[in-house]
Every structure is written in structure tokens, then in C-alpha cells.
Amino acid sequence: MTTARLPEWRQRPERGQLWLLRLMVRLSLWFGRAASRVVLHGATLYFLLFAPRPRAASADYLRRATGRAPGWRDRYRHLLSFATTVHDRVYLLNDRFDLFDIEVQGAPALMDAVRSGGVLLMGAHLGSFEVLRCVGRQRPGLQVSMLMYEENARQMRAALGAINPQAQQDVVPLGRPDSMIEAAQRLEQGHLVGMLVDRSLDADDRAMHDFLGAPAGFPTAPWRMAAVLRRPVFFMAGLYLGANRYRLVFEPLADFGTVGRGAARDAAIAQARGAYVKRLQACCRQAPFNWFNFFDFWQR
DSSP states (O other): OOGGGSOGGGGSOOOOOHHHHHHHHHHHHHHHHHHHTHHHHHHHHHHHHHOHHHHHHHHHHHHHHHSSOOOHHHHHHHHHHHHHHHHHHHHHTTTOGGGOEEEEESHHHHHHHHTTSOEEEEEOSBBOSGGGGGHHHHSTTOOEEEEEEHHHHHHHHHHHHHHOTTOOOEEEEESSTTHHHHHHHHHHTTOEEEEEOSSOSSTTSEEEEEETTEEEEEESHHHHHHHHHTOEEEEEEEEEEETTEEEEEEEEEEEGGGOOSTHHHHHHHHHHHHHHHHHHHHHHHHSGGGBOOOSOTTOO
């Protein structure tokens, strides 16, 4: 794939080093959440001052989500929220749920769906996906798998290993011949299988939806995959509410197990994707500092 056809987020190199992540993990576990958060303010200030493109993207998004021009305090809070969710992964992946006040919305409907098999969770780069681990406390034995493209999966496994080598979070790489088979097997075993579906790997694999007042492109491939797997699909978000508070949100979007083929399936896919975008927009307005796509999402 040529660079010209890659979305903007894929053209940027990843920031960060594993040795630095390991150091931060050790400091965080040694000194505790409150004391180690001091470092987050320095990192936030650095990016606010010396990362002009993410800063501009943050300002553009906040204007759309809040309906007003964001000040420096708003931009700082946005970046600090992102740094906080990354930092909190250290504790969530080490099962330190006692440090957090986690509210769960929509769990009964999700658990009802899980009784008949696995469920697909469609998330976004919004808040923290790791908060989902707290659901296991309500249902022992419930397992979570994450669908990612192979390059992202390698990065995720390396990051998880640096945070907690014993962390049990399965990652299923996409883009391989057996990816769909493995995903189907996880669903048959009753897993919650999550995907982040607000970014497209291919600039051509997008459908336009009105999002926060302007057209934006959302990937179509995850929804075609969901239709093939024929399982219930839920919206999922782990919203950071400040201090140590999170809100975990689940909302049913579609049940492709009851949908036929051909035009009926195409219509169901479009309807589910549209419902996802509307729910994502509602979360962005309710908790605007949780959106972590620091690039020109609307491609003006």
C-alpha cells in the first residue's frame, strides 16, 4: 500500500520506547498512583508545547464536541486525560481495581447476550479499553480477546509484557489466513471479542457519516466481518470521568445472527454502523476529554 493511500494516523511514527515504559511501570508500582501521577503533568506540558499537529487536532475536536473555542486549559486537560488512561493501564492490568471507582452501564443486557455465546464489542480510541477487565469480577471465567492488525498486535503484546508479563489479555492478529477462524473460535467459546473501529487502515475502506457536525470517514471492514461472524454486536466505551472514576458503557447495536443475506445484510450493516457513530458522538459530547485521535479526523 502506498503512503498516499494510508490514513494520516498510519503515516506518523509511534512515540515511546519499551525501556521507558518499563521504567514508568516500576515507578508507578513502587510509589503508587497518586505520587507517580506527577510525571504525567510534565509529559502533558511537553506535548502541549512541542507537538503542534496533535495540539491543533485536539483544538479542532474540542471545538466540535463542546461547541465553543477551547482554551489552553481545555487542551491541557484533553492531553492529561489521555496520559492518565495510559498510566492507569499499569494498575488495571495488575488487577488493582480497588484503586478505582468504576460505574457500569448496560451490563445486564451484555450478560444476557453472552449466555448464548460470544459477543463482539465495537469500541473506539475513546477512554480506556482496559477498564473492561473489571467485568470479570462480576462473571468469573469471562474472557476478553482483542482483534488487531498484526503490526498493532505485536506492539500491543510488547506493551502488555512491559506492564505485566502475567496479564491475561488475548490478542488475535488480523490480516492472516486463519484470523477469521480464530475469531470465530473465540466467540464460540463465549469470549468478549473487542475491536476499535474508529480508524481505518486503508483510506479507501471508509463510509462517510455525519460526526460532530461534519462528514467523517469510518471503516467498513469490521462491520462486514461482524456480519460474517453472525454474533450480537455491542457498543463499548470506558470513559474516564476524572480523579479515579470511570464509566463503562455497553449498548446493543445489532444481532447479525438473525439477519439474512444480500440486501438485508447490507442494510443491517449500514444501520449498525450508523448506530455506532451516533453512540460514539453522544459519548464525545458527554465526556469530551476522552477522544484520543490526535490527528485530522475530518480531513478538511
